Amino acid sequence: MRGRRGFTLFELMLVIGVLSLAIAAITQVLVAGLRVSRSQMEQADMQANVRLTGLMLPLELREIGYDSNITTGAITSDIEVIGPTYLQFRAMRGLGVTCGTPTLNSFRIRKPAMGFRAPLLTDGFMLYVESDPNTWLDDQWVPLTVTDINYNSTCGADEAIELTTATPVMAPGVNMALSQYFVGGPVRYYERMAVVLYTETDGQPYLGARSLSLSEPGFRPVAGPLDPGIGLRFQYYNRAGVLLDPTATQPREVRAVDIQVVGLSRQPISLAGTVPIAKGVVATRTRVALRNTLRH
Amino acid sequence: MRRFSVRNEQGIALVLTVFALVVIGAVVAGTFFVGRVEQTTGYSTVWSRQAGEAAETGLTWTMTNVEAPTYLAIPVWSPATPSELDLGSRTVAGMPHVSYSSRIRRLNQTLFQVTAVGTRRGTGGRIIASETLVQLVRLAKPTIGVNAAITVQDPIKFNGNAFSISGMNALPPQWLPAECAALDPGNSDDVVGIRSSTGTGANSSDMNNIQGFPTKVVANDPSVTSETFRDFLDYTYATLAAQPGVKVLPSTSTYNGVGPVLDLTQSPAVCNKAAALNFGEPFRNPPTAGAVTQCQNYYPTVHGTGASLKFAAGSRGQGILLVDGDLELAGGFEWSGLVIVRGQMKINGTGNKLYGAILTEGVDLNTSGSVSGNVEIGFSACAIEKAVLGAAVPVPLSRGWAQVF
Numbered sequence: 001m002r003g004r005r006g007f008t009l010f011e012l013m014l015v016i017g018v019l020s021l022a023i024a025a026i027t028q029v030l031v032a033g034l035r036v037s038r039s040q041m042e043q044a045d046m047q048a049n050v051r052l053t054g055l056m057l058p059l060e061l062r063e064i065g066y067d068s069n070i071t072t073g074a075i076t077s078d079i080e081v082i083g084p085t086y087l088q089f090r091a092m093r094g095l096g097v098t099c100g101t102p103t104l105n106s107f108r109i110r111k112p113a114m115g116f117r118a119p120l121l122t123d124g125f126m127l128y129v130e131s132d133p134n135t136w137l138d139d140q141w142v143p144l145t146v147t148d149i150n151y152n153s154t155c156g157a158d159e160a161i162e163l164t165t166a167t168p169v170m171a172p173g174v175n176m177a178l179s180q181y182f183v184g185g186p187v188r189y190y191e192r193m194a195v196v197l198y199t200e201t202d203g204q205p206y207l208g209a210r211s212l213s214l215s216e217p218g219f220r221p222v223a224g225p226l227d228p229g230i231g232l233r234f235q236y237y238n239r240a241g242v243l244l245d246p247t248a249t250q251p252r253e254v255r256a257v258d259i260q261v262v263g264l265s266r267q268p269i270s271l272a273g274t275v276p277i278a279k280g281v282v283a284t285r286t287r288v289a290l291r292n293t294l295r296h
Numbered sequence: 297m298r299r300f301s302v303r304n305e306q307g308i309a310l311v312l313t314v315f316a317l318v319v320i321g322a323v324v325a326g327t328f329f330v331g332r333v334e335q336t337t338g339y340s341t342v343w344s345r346q347a348g349e350a351a352e353t354g355l356t357w358t359m360t361n362v363e364a365p366t367y368l369a370i371p372v373w374s375p376a377t378p379s380e381l382d383l384g385s386r387t388v389a390g391m392p393h394v395s396y397s398s399r400i401r402r403l404n405q406t407l408f409q410v411t412a413v414g415t416r417r418g419t420g421g422r423i424i425a426s427e428t429l430v431q432l433v434r435l436a437k438p439t440i441g442v443n444a445a446i447t448v449q450d451p452i453k454f455n456g457n458a459f460s461i462s463g464m465n466a467l468p469p470q471w472l473p474a475e476c477a478a479l480d481p482g483n484s485d486d487v488v489g490i491r492s493s494t495g496t497g498a499n500s501s502d503m504n505n506i507q508g509f510p511t512k513v514v515a516n517d518p519s520v521t522s523e524t525f526r527d528f529l530d531y532t533y534a535t536l537a538a539q540p541g542v543k544v545l546p547s548t549s550t551y552n553g554v555g556p557v558l559d560l561t562q563s564p565a566v567c568n569k570a571a572a573l574n575f576g577e578p579f580r581n582p583p584t585a586g587a588v589t590q591c592q593n594y595y596p597t598v599h600g601t602g603a604s605l606k607f608a609a610g611s612r613g614q615g616i617l618l619v620d621g622d623l624e625l626a627g628g629f630e631w632s633g634l635v636i637v638r639g640q641m642k643i644n645g646t647g648n649k650l651y652g653a654i655l656t657e658g659v660d661l662n663t664s665g666s667v668s669g670n671v672e673i674g675f676s677a678c679a680i681e682k683a684v685l686g687a688a689v690p691v692p693l694s695r696g697w698a699q700v701f
Binding site: 026029030033034036037040041044047048051055059062063065066067078092095097114115116126128130133134135136137139141156157158182183184185186188291292293 | 316319320323324326327330331333334337341372375376403404405406407409430432434436439529530691693694695696697698699700701
């Protein structure tokens, strides 16, 4: 080992200093990169939430319709309750076409039914009754009380779903006659749903959904977190495009719903790589024309 | 001078560099991955909406381009006879990758299901997004209670005996039996010649030129009211006149030589339904030479809005003729279908022929209608049905729109 000399203190300190600077710089870059990466993931998650809300709600709402009872003149709307952050409605789940020979207590629809899914016993049902085939002025959707569903029925050689029903009622005290009904008519089934801006157990506000048909006890989160103040806003318009006051409006007047969604990131984000101090915000606004609000 | 040997150097620069590169690479890869996922999701959303809008276009196209007679020619669908009207596929203008196809299924005698599929194709024609929409439809048509060759409220004023009025159901001359439902060889589809809420105006000599079943004429019929001329179930006179595509003849005018019009810019030429004075072709060929066959299935609704409307010097058409004021036929006028006149109707000259039915209200005028000259008026259930179907339109049902994926 003789003849070999070590580094001087100055040399060591110089090297350590240079290395420290290099490591600090690299660390800075890495930390900034990690922040950017994390922020981008947060941002993507937030955008996905808002996008999901912006797609799901119009999909649920645009099939909403209404119908009037020919005898009583009463209007039945698929929107049940409206509010600035709350909406309760009949979400259409499918459409079937009747087949076979019906009785007043049994209607069969061809398989497969069209739409989201097959009918459930918890669904609401409506039967299209023509009455006089020479005119559509007396046509109406009649509520159908379904007491049983047989998914393995047939229409001749074809598969069908049989709905066991109470006798359809055209108006209070007026039962439907079979002569008023024509095979091949449609049956619609729906799930009563409510959507709202609500606070989940984690303390964050979410778009919540609840199936009233399934008697769900509370709301479940669908998308979020959303802004606690303006995260979800519904505005309602009538057929003339006039903005309606939801506290003074009958749901049957609604022809279009404006949906505003403001999403928040779960954590503060910084796309510049600096120390994040604020949560990210992204907003979307969609107006949904209710496609089935025509009388005929 | 000192010399350094590299053989025993044990630095950590390489390790640090590799570590840093791995970490930086992971961060960059993660960033790209997030961006890529966002981009793909965004594209998918756009493609999905393009397919959805294409499907909407398909529904709209079908509803506006397929006419009532085409709907009615479709047999009722069943698994045993699964026949649908396939309307083919079309590309959305300006978007070669986006297309729609549509088809119509008849559910029963009155209801139809229009299905439209919108597709967005990617490279190589592969379908990358599609949406299927359904619109339930029924046909709305005027239901006009016609049970006489001529239905009036004021008595008809007859001059001379060169006329023929028949309530016996028949095809318009030259019409082929295949166009219509079979005629009853008995009398179940025959009606009276003249039905009036007051007097018919026909005396005993006029009766020689009038036919009908069960009687030639019915006077003082309480079923003939002003509603007979205005209320047609799905339609009123006003809503029928306000239908899209109705040919409006404004003001007080005289029209000569109105006949079917061809669109010669097409090859082969087609019936020019946009022409203001094309009222369809009531003649059939054979045997009438010169009949415009392309317009034989065109049954427009024509609306005269002036105080009076006059056809002179040979005009022809088929469908529904609505006249707000008075109608004068001054010779050579031939019409197959329905004629509904809110005022008085005056027929003179020779060669006037009307097959189907005539309803004239005339409640606001003191004068009586008059029929003179060589006039032929015949009840034709087939001509009425064709005219009514010509005015029929497909109407979307309430709650009839559905996304079926």
